Amino acid sequence: MKSATPASLLRPAAVGLPPLPWRPLTLALSCVLLTACAAVGPDYREPPAVDVGNGWTLPLATASESADLTRWWSTLDDPVLDRLMAAALSQNLDLRQAAARINEARALRDRVAGERLPTVGAAASVNRRRQSENGPLPVGSIPGLDATQTIYDAGFDAAWELDLFGGKRRALEGATARLQATEVEAQGVRMRIVAEVARTWFAAVGARSELHAQEATLDTLQQTLELVRLRHAMGDASAADVDAAYAQWAAVNALLPDIAARQRAAVLGLGVLVGAPPERELALLDGPMAPSTLRALPVGERADVLRRRPDVLAAERRLAASSADIGVATAELFPKLSIGVGGGFQTLSTGNWFDESSSRFSILPLVSWRLFDGGRVRAEIRAREAAERQAALAYEQAVLVALGDAERALGDYHGGLDTLERRRMALEAASASHRHAKARYAAGDIALVELLVAQRSLHDAETATARAHTNAALQLVTLYKALGGGWEAPEAAARSADPTSGAAVPARIASSSR
Incomplete structure (x- = not known):
């Protein structure tokens, strides 16, 4: 098995910068401030x-x-x-x-x-599912992995199209x-x-x-x-x-x-x-x-x-x-620039649902531009x-x-x-x-x-x-x-x-x- 990733590698290299997942969002907001008057x-x-x-x-x-x-x-x-x-x-x-x-x-x-303005939504779900032991993922051959799982998930999603x-x-x-x-x-x-x-x-x-x-x-x-x-x-x-x-x-x-x-x-x-x-x-x-x-x-x-x-x-x-x-x-x-942000908590047990180790986060900047439309x-x-x-x-x-x-x-x-x-x-x-x-x-x-x-x-x-x-x-x-x-x-x-x-x-x- 691979060794765990050292915690020091997850920290930002420069002192004073925000945590790594927020850096793209900070840069995007800076772009907004620069182009807000256009x-x-x-x-x-x-x-x-x-x-x-x-x-x-x-x-x-x-x-x-x-x-x-x-x-x-x-x-x-x-x-x-x-x-x-x-x-x-x-x-x-x-x-x-x-x-x-x-x-x-x-x-x-x-x-x-x-x-x-941005749109923000919140959702919570409990998903009870069973995976096939003969499927592409060999569930039955992985020690400690149960084919039947209950997944607890709570989080938010936000989307914002910047008015560049x-x-x-x-x-x-x-x-x-x-x-x-x-x-x-x-x-x-x-x-x-x-x-x-x-x-x-x-x-x-x-x-x-x-x-x-x-x-x-x-x-x-x-x-x-x-x-x-x-x-x-x-x-x-x-x-x-x-x-x-x-x-x-x-x-x-x-x-x-x-x-x-x-x-x-x-x-x-x-x-x-x-x-x-x-x-x-x-x-x-x-x-x-x-x-x-x-x-x-x-x-x-x-x-x-x-x-x-x-x-x-x-x-x-x-x-x-x-x-x-x-x-x-x-x-x-x-061009149009939109930013999608999502985060929350996901776990297989309600006991550690809101622990830090159960957190999830994603950010997706998206640039779209019509190059040809007739x-x-x-x-x-x-x-x-x-x-x-x-x-x-x-x-x-x-x-x-x-x-x-x-x-x-x-x-x-x-x-x-x-x-x-x-x-x-x-x-x-x-x-x-x-x-x-x-x-x-x-x-x-x-x-x-x-x-x-x-x-x-x-x-x-x-x-x-x-x-x-x-x-x-x-x-x-x-x-x-x-x-x-x-x-x-x-x-x-x-x-x-x-x-x-x-x-x-x-x-x-x-x-x-x-």
Whole structure:
């Protein structure tokens, strides 16, 4: 039998070095420290300034103060609308789905972050086995070796792929940017829900005002019809006059069911928007519905639009994610170093299971490198670069679309306010004419039919004014939505950003004058 190996040969030759099994691991960790800062692929840079006309350019840079439109509906002093908004923001199912998408994106980012760390597993086993005495190992002929054995084993295994060229770092940057884009898009859903609640409520209020005006018109036409029928019975009016008066009454009477249906449909829609059964808000049909006071809106600079628009900020975050994807693909061109470490205790008896003599240990550094793959990696890099160009163009398009939406909505709202003002002037004129007609009728200067004509003109003006007010209110909602009103900048995006990744969501978009 061979003599035992002297213990001195198992000791390291140099004083101060770690034990022999840990020396390769120490060298590997030294390599990690030397290459930790390497990261292939382009570093993300803010997109260039987009020319938005009127002598302004909008780079993604520092913040500037702008009007707070996060709760713009509160300026309308409508308690019913305030209650509906609070219910929708807390219970709307679209918003709850958006929150779930944020949680999903955050979990995916955490998974990517976890890939940068070692994986460690522990296991313990008891293996009872019998080896063949006639097999390749002559168990039966070896003294003291039993063919039947019970092996007790407990230990750990660890594996770590070092991020030598920053592929995992770029992957984390991309996942962080996508999380931030998801958070901003969720605020876009909030903005849309706010607009839908306001639009639906204004439609219900407008339908109520129009219904009251048409009912008053119908009452006037009913009086006119009865008067014409009385005159026809007395021989002062023809049958054609009766038919004409009845036709006018029937035409207005036919409008009422449609207006009432529109009002009910709007209230049913409010129930769904607040995350409840449609009939939840039917009680609003029996309560007061006062039109809101509309006024000119201080829009501010054109840069404020882009600073508040979630679609613009989300497009910028997707551009950042596309840039990081290039680095992930480029890292596949370079070698990969992974280290596997295992250790534990193995014995044939539980009595010395955890003795030093029962210990086992292994370390396996592994270097892998794609030397030939048919050009697949370089093709993937080109594809990621093309995707980045698409994302850059999508960002520029989002900027222009946002400005176009704001310009159109602003023009429509100003036109709606102008129309409403003119309708009010016409209503004042019709009211004055009706007052004069009532005075003349009381003095006996005109007949009842002339008073009813003036009264109908007044109700027609009220109907037109109610419609103009509803249109202007809906245009106001569209304007607030185009300006990015009704969304709150997500603080979670800044908290979730990796401090070493260099990727942080831009909270605002600043403007600079030429």
